[in-house]
Amino acid sequence: MDGDEAPEAAATVKEAPKRLADALGFSFSPCGLLFPYYIGVWKALCETGLIAPDTPVSGSSGGCLLAVFNACEIDPDDVMRVNREIQERLLAKPQDKILGEVVKGAMQGLLPDNVHTTVSKRVGIAITRLWPIPWGILVEDFVSKEDVVDVMVASTYMPAMSGPNWGCRTRHGLAADGLLSKFFPSVPKACRSHVKITIKVSAAPKEARPWFTGKADISPDLRSREHRYPKKKYYYLAMNPFNLDIIDDLMSDGYKDAMVWVQRFLHAHRQQN
Numbered sequence: 001m002d003g004d005e006a007p008e009a010a011a012t013v014k015e016a017p018k019r020l021a022d023a024l025g026f027s028f029s030p031c032g033l034l035f036p037y038y039i040g041v042w043k044a045l046c047e048t049g050l051i052a053p054d055t056p057v058s059g060s061s062g063g064c065l066l067a068v069f070n071a072c073e074i075d076p077d078d079v080m081r082v083n084r085e086i087q088e089r090l091l092a093k094p095q096d097k098i099l100g101e102v103v104k105g106a107m108q109g110l111l112p113d114n115v116h117t118t119v120s121k122r123v124g125i126a127i128t129r130l131w132p133i134p135w136g137i138l139v140e141d142f143v144s145k146e147d148v149v150d151v152m153v154a155s156t157y158m159p160a161m162s163g164p165n166w167g168c169r170t171r172h173g174l175a176a177d178g179l180l181s182k183f184f185p186s187v188p189k190a191c192r193s194h195v196k197i198t199i200k201v202s203a204a205p206k207e208a209r210p211w212f213t214g215k216a217d218i219s220p221d222l223r224s225r226e227h228r229y230p231k232k233k234y235y236y237l238a239m240n241p242f243n244l245d246i247i248d249d250l251m252s253d254g255y256k257d258a259m260v261w262v263q264r265f266l267h268a269h270r271q272q273n
Contacts, residue, residue, distance in 0.1 A: 097162060103153055
């Protein structure tokens with residue numbers, strides 16, 4: 001919801017000190033089809049120097065896509081193009097359960113062949129292993145492009161919604177959406193010694209998130225309720241294909257919210273130092 005209120009927004013925000021940026025990690029929560037919000041957040045963080053390709057980033061469900069794109073230095077414009085193509089395919093067959101299939105094809109076309117070496121130990125992808133009992137795991141080591149794509153598809157695969165099956169086959173067993181077990185996944189183990197602060201990002205406000213997930217640092221909560229969608233609208237947009245104009249609105253909201261957070265975060269850092 002592209003409201004005019006962005007209390008401390010964007011243009012005056014300066015680039016962050018590198019030492020501060022190097023101490024950060026990011027955790028992107030599940031987002032469903034609200035993913036354009038994350039593209040906007042990502043663009044703001046890149047512009048202000050708070051995220052870079054070597055920044056430790058973990059993601060669950062739709063959040064894992066952003067984590068991989070960032071590490072691989074995929075152009076945000078290409079990500080937006082692919083996101084539009086995914087929406088168009090879903091809009092063309094709104095009753096069909098094809099999200100898993102569509103995401104897999106898009107990732108195979110967008111990601112480089114060496115993606116597995118790029119993201120290993122730098123990116124964490126949360127999945128829910130379904131057998132023998134449902135259990136959340138964070139995958140951070142990958143052996144091939146196919147392995148990365150399989151895990152990404154599993155992390156975004158909601159049973160009975162994304163396809164006809166209960167889950168997806170991965171190197172780690174039958175698995176499904178990270179939403180079922182890890183909402184804000186930790187950064188990869190290899191990075192935890194130097195990550196001093198993990199910034200949590202959500203595309204939904206607190207009233208549209210599970211009660212047990214706690215606070216997000218960057219989210220629509222940075223705007224007042226009258227300047228964001230009602231809770232039911234967030235649910236609907238997360239689970240159903242929507243008009244392509246909304247993609248731009250969501251991306252703009254993510255950008256503005258992230259810039260508000262950046263300004264507050266840098267101000268607090270200056271006050272402490």
